[in-house]
Amino acid sequence: MERYRNYSDYLKERYGEKVYKIPVSLPVTCPNRDGTLSSAGCIFCGSIGADYETKAVGMEITRQLNRSMAHVGPKYKARKFIAYFLNFTNTYAKPSDFKRWVEEAMSHPAVVALDVSTRPDCVHEVYLDILKEASERFHKDVTVELGLQSSNGHTLAVLNRCHGLAEYIDACLRIGRYGFGLCTHVIADLPWDDRLDVAETAKIISALPVTEVKIHSLYIVKGTKLADMYEKGEVKLLPMEEYLERAALFISYLRKDIVIQRMVGRASGGNTITVNGGSPWWEVKDAIHRLLEERNIIQGCRCDYLDGAGVRHFLK
Template structure:
């Protein structure tokens, strides 16, 4: 049998649930402190939250209605009956606790839903939110997707994230202290990154306590502030080619602890909203085939260069 080049999140899910579970994105109508004026009204430089909302994920519909529509779509397309409700839009732990609880319980009660995946910002994980999640996790599986994006404070500042690395690592710690699985989200190719950022990000991820990591490359999405800046001065931005990004991911995987699982490497921005870079014909499966082939060529695998941080 050929050597496993990296741990897939799908294997983690399979070992826990005995099979594949389909994510249904839902929009609970939450906002974001980086958009509503609490921290900023500008948002992250690259943000256009509409770019990752499918047709059934509509805040005008109730959570139940969205799950009905999404469930019917995935049942017809992939014949699946087991789901995760995926709270994806904006910062999905950013609301009064009573509202959060009501939305999460509505999703948890929908037939076929076996867990909640909740995407949020690190500064929207408080002690109160952590307690709520801990209590709910007694009855339903919960995983948090934490948008950290970079482990470099200068980069976080340049993209107007309005939080720093310390806050991000504290959020992971808080969630892990109550045994909530955490998936870290990172972007590669952000303005101001150092050449070794992927190795460094892999080492910090490895020591953070996170269970999973989701990566994608910087994309210029229509409607974002970055799109305006890029269209005015494309020469100021150095976007990865497909081969360059694959090599960045290889570096990340090689420096990552063998205990962590990798969720995905490509984000699905609809092509009519994507300005650059365009990786023609490359979906997640095609990307992973090329990634595996490059890992073999470089004689790399997950953990090949891993060194535990002493902290």
């Protein structure tokens, strides 16, 4: 029995076969790093962002795609790919540059979709128009990924996100009007959140035009502000048992049609102090599966709070 909507199954349904994401590194930074909002960045973000190969920065997009496809294609017998603008804030650029990058990625014959990772406060109609025009011209799908992490404003301040919940809601509504896929990133075991925050985050995501989510635990990248706080004893990570509970809770409140891209994070061991409590990612994933089975939790089984829940008894 499938207890949640799986990403790989969704891709097979949409494209008729396996589809693999190819990370693409653009020459961008972030307003939370270059001094526009802050110079410190989010406390968990390392100097190489999402841990993608820094040697790819500056390499033309087509070359990056071809290099990765040459490796992934034969290994997994893959023929279709998603170009994934991954590192830092990928709409944080001049519109002319962004347009050129989008068109280069979408023009690749093996690319069926473009996935753009960005911040909620870096979503503007100019960039969405560029994506819409290219999507229609090349007949390729578009998904925009937003980092939220938590719906708790106090937690967002501790993380130094330099945006609040309002910016996230605004970005979701704007993206939704364009009909793009919309993915949200959530860290389920932030030590400044409790389980009520986790459930509320799932509820807010479910009330918006979000189509996909990524869930993972808080891991510590070397050289970050979070690493410094951890080593000084200023922050203590929650046990992995609590992450399992929170992941299951989040899934139970999440709208049934939302695709779960991932429920466990991965990170390079050489670049992290700790990730997933020292457990391999697949063990954590298996443990979540077992918990869902034991508790008889199915995605959205508690999603009964939308569509005027308070007046339903009048409508029976």
